Amino acid sequence: METNSELLDKENLTRVIGEYPTEPGNQSPGPYLLLSGGIHGNEPSGVLAIQRVFRKLRKVKPSLKGKIVGVAGNIVALKKGVRLIDQDLNRVCTLANEQQLKSGELPDFHEASEFRELMLIIEKLENEAHNRAFHFMDLHTTSSNTAPYISVNCSESSFDFAKQMPLPVVKGIEKYIPGHFDHYQTLKGHIGFTMEAGQHDDPKSADYHEAAIWMVLVNAGMLEKSAIPYEDYYQLLDNASPTNENFEVIYRQEISEDHYFRMDPGYANFTKINQGQRLATLDGETIVSRAQGRVFLPLYQTQGSDGFFIVKQA
Template identity: 35%
Template sequence: MTHAKTNEPDSAISTDRVIGRYGGDTLGPTLVCITGLHGNEPAGVAAATRVLDYLHKHKPALRGEFVALRGNLTALSRRERYIDRDLNRQWTQERLAALAAPGDAPQSVEDREQIALNAAISREIEHAPGRFFLLDVHTTSSVSAPFVILHDSLRNRAFARALCAPLVLGLEESLEGTITDHFSERGGVCAAFECGRHDDAVSVELGEAALWLGIRAADMLDAGDIPHIAEMRARIHAAASGVPPVVEVLARHALERGDAYVMRPGFRNFDIVRRGQALGLHNGHDVAAAADSRVFMPLYQALGTEAFFLVQPVARFWLWLSGVVRRAGFSRIIGWLPGVRPHALRPRTFVVNPLIARIAVAEIFHLLGAREHESEHGRRVFSLRREE
């Protein structure tokens, strides 16, 4: 199968953080599109440029403002995923506090990029007269259907569903410090849209479609003011054919700095794999699938902190039930569950004693709207997502 390559480099290679903005005369939401957070993913820059070109040419009456930003300027200029560290793994409270500490000069390229990008987004939040939306556009190193990653609050779930691609739940529990996770906790409505393979021209088309659908989902334009919106929805649905509508992460195969990993050739995102099936070589040793599942984000590039994930489908019933449970406020019972106590330092966070709470712990916490973090002193740690 041949793939046409993207051919829009000029819009990606720039020293300007702001790609552009377009606002109407009517106050409304602010939608910030983040592109090129990884420097080898320029398709998002091209997609945002297309949307802005159309808006400025046709001048529809937008409610609110659409803003597109470049993420990692240095990495984009070199067409590398990152220079010193992954910019989409740094958005933790601890990391941001360290960068803001007086007298501490940024130590890496990504530190400087994060300080500038965080300031740019924070300015948009500060001046936003209405609700704040953030859509982070990415591509993958393998052939892939489009999909959406979200911090699974109910408000994010509604926005993500409007993008018409399969939803991936639980990834934020494996990947601490993503930009969508951080700005969700700041009260934004956030999602990450993965368009397809890095150098595939269709990735730009799908990224553009996702941005238009995001504008519509934020109620910034009526459907009739968006070009070919029905065709855009159909295009995303067709590109995701055969992929379950919702999946959750089962496992992550992590890589450390200096590790040598080679993925076996031929895997596409969401391919079905069987338990024991060989997936790659990690420091010279075979790595096999731990369960019957689907391989997710197999690594076919030089830089990366994950070799692959394994995912499995989620029944729609559980999504419906979790919505009912969360809207009813059942999260208030968490502190009363056996073996559960509030975290001493972190609000809306709970510590679970695995010797007492043993059965379906993650499933119960997910149902109540919580996510899991790294364990502390042998105890499991969960925090409640912001739902408002």
């Protein structure tokens, strides 16, 4: 079976993956939904899932309220199959950088130009949407094998929206690492979340992402349940994760560029841990858990500044 990286058509990748409906005259009043995949270039699953959804929309032509738009994130990194080029795109999406870009100043790192293009697309959609609800869904995967889950900023409307999904929901990560693309959109007043669907190259990740997109279209009031096999998608996600509990981030293990971090083997998302339990090494020194809870986003790849997080039940 081909991996997600092998399935991605890197040569023909474009910023806007699709829009539906395609003609303004065919649009019915309703919310807007922005889907984003590949904010990290080694995470093709979201792009593949968005492409699938638009192929089906164009083929079936269901009645849709509002408008759905899908975009690819770090185009150059996606084509190279690497997480980032100069800086992590999912750390530079801040209001301060937005103002700098609007002033005509382009910071001296590649991801600034990627963020600028995404920013302009959002502005265009905001102008189209006027006072309609604006939802978003940012699609990600992880370096380790893990069950799907949702990450949401500390926004009650987004938290409530995320809890409609049959997946565990983790809130509050923006307190530790601001600059996420989803945090930027939350600060703009949009409602939505990030969905992590599993390991980067696992084909099931694209299946989970696609199922979640269809469910979000229904949950946002854009599509009738009867238009899709909603229960099949629900069961697929419900069976994919060991828990549907809600969690909050309480600790982040930071890694600086000159440090060597190694996560101990065997940890997956939501693995229960005790205070004092060994988790990793940093420059050869043992790191133990500072609290009882569960491991979140253990790092098993070479690029990244977050070794792991600890979450507790919210």
